[in-house]
Amino acid sequence: MSAIAQGSSRPTLRPALARFGWATWEWLAMPLHYRAVHRLHVAAETGDRARLSALLAPTVSVVVDSGTGVASGVRVIQGVADATVVLEHGFKRMDGVLVDERSVNNQAGLIISRAGAPIASVAVDFTGRLVSTVWVRLDPAGRRHWNTVYA
Template sequence: MRKSDSGTTTRPASGRHPAGLRRHFAFGLRHATVHGLGEAGAAGDLDRLRSLLHPGVAVVVDRGEPDGSEVRVVRGPYDAAEVLAHGLAAGPGVVVQERAVNSRPGLMVVDSGTPVAALAVDFTGALISLVWVRMHPAPLRHGVTV
């Protein structure tokens, strides 16, 4: 709340609390970054992918095996961009969809109508710092958890 020239208390013009505006802006920025990730990956644009990634980025690829034996981690923007470009590459029947994953902006790779990978994305500031890729996301049929 703030005081106007007449001495009365008024709400900010937007009707939102400044902290709420920051969260709203951050969500929009993250959504736009995830959108860019999907586009750049599908196009194989390594330079654009790298521009979205934090220098300490990690990509975790979980093949979906129950024992967790097929989990691989790639670190750094150069290797991460290569893995993401490969995984998000467009092809016949392959579509990258923007989807909420774990209640955050994420991506789903669908091949001929079947989900083949879900990507959950975490951020450090405005840059992507972690991408968790779950292959064969059968648990996602009715939900959005990875």
């Protein structure tokens, strides 16, 4: 019997191929996520509740962190109906407030600023093509780089 048939200790290519496959998927999916975040932003900003609801997973969560570092400063909103209301309110056009599509935590996200100072960062997670979680960090004063959000 050959050494391969007996289960030799020779490393297999399967883990390397799996990592390559995942990295390739991430590379291909990244532009899709940025376009999806753009659609989310536009639907919420314009108040198009039907379009916004269609972008959200049925079990969507919006996690709002006040940035104070205490557990009582974190709120979780679940479900499409409540999430649409929160997102519409948060992305509503107001004088002096700019919602900019940028990378947050090295993924598609949004930076909300007032008078040039960031007041919130928004990271978006996906399950397939639908938004599964929206992470909102208010008062991101602890941020040192645009691509890093400190929890």
